[in-house]
Amino acid sequence: MKMQTAAPSLWAGVDLLNKHGIRYWLDSGSLLGLVRDGAEIPWDSDIDLGIWADDMARLMEALPEIKRIGYEVSVRHYRGILYGCTIKQINGNDMRPIHVHVYFRHDDLAWSPQTVLFAPNGRGERAKVGFSPWPALRRLILYLREEARQRKVADAALLHRMWRWGVCFPLWGGFVVTRNRFDREHWCSLWPFSVLYAMYTWVVPARHFDTLDTINHDGVEIPVPSEVETYLRLRYHDWRRPVQDWCYWTDDGCIKPAPPEEVIDWTKVERV
Numbered sequence: 001m002k003m004q005t006a007a008p009s010l011w012a013g014v015d016l017l018n019k020h021g022i023r024y025w026l027d028s029g030s031l032l033g034l035v036r037d038g039a040e041i042p043w044d045s046d047i048d049l050g051i052w053a054d055d056m057a058r059l060m061e062a063l064p065e066i067k068r069i070g071y072e073v074s075v076r077h078y079r080g081i082l083y084g085c086t087i088k089q090i091n092g093n094d095m096r097p098i099h100v101h102v103y104f105r106h107d108d109l110a111w112s113p114q115t116v117l118f119a120p121n122g123r124g125e126r127a128k129v130g131f132s133p134w135p136a137l138r139r140l141i142l143y144l145r146e147e148a149r150q151r152k153v154a155d156a157a158l159l160h161r162m163w164r165w166g167v168c169f170p171l172w173g174g175f176v177v178t179r180n181r182f183d184r185e186h187w188c189s190l191w192p193f194s195v196l197y198a199m200y201t202w203v204v205p206a207r208h209f210d211t212l213d214t215i216n217h218d219g220v221e222i223p224v225p226s227e228v229e230t231y232l233r234l235r236y237h238d239w240r241r242p243v244q245d246w247c248y249w250t251d252d253g254c255i256k257p258a259p260p261e262e263v264i265d266w267t268k269v270e271r272v
Contacts, residue, residue, distance in 0.1 A: 148172035
């Protein structure tokens, strides 16, 4: 995929999707940037692709090859169903993480679970909807995460470096290692993970993904949802206006603040 800062690495991953016959489309902020601006959104931190659940088995078959060419892959499950994966470059920083979102069909709708993370961002009460009432613990855990991320800062004072290396990094590391062993259902029900996470559901008219269009970008045909402007209007409302503080779990027009089993008939869900 030939997008401003990540063309070679992104297309290396997408070439594998094509090679294995995996039908995908550009989605979310990556789609918005390409349609509106003809490029990636500068403040967007990842690349979003969508696939149907029918193609997930082929994607899983491709994962060993994706790993062999230098990518790290993590997968996400909710109540036993595999609903997404993240592909990251192991060495180098010339590629944003690729998030592959898996959509399931329910009548004329497409749906996909989404684990949302509480992150204070100045939005007041809107950002707290659906989360357990532990603001002090939330702040502490998020502080530990940030301190762990900053542990290698060279100009930090000795005591501050010791604090980061000896306390924040081990505590946050233990939290992450433990978290990654759990199905996302447990993230939203077990303390202290439930302090930070809640399960929401994307619900989109399936026709946008049943038939795909393409956009030519620098001579490359990129698959996108059909009726792409209508789709972007559903997701982003006034999608032509850039918004830097857009938050998908409060602003996305297709996300429901409830887990999938409260949105669709869970008895019809096929395990992938």
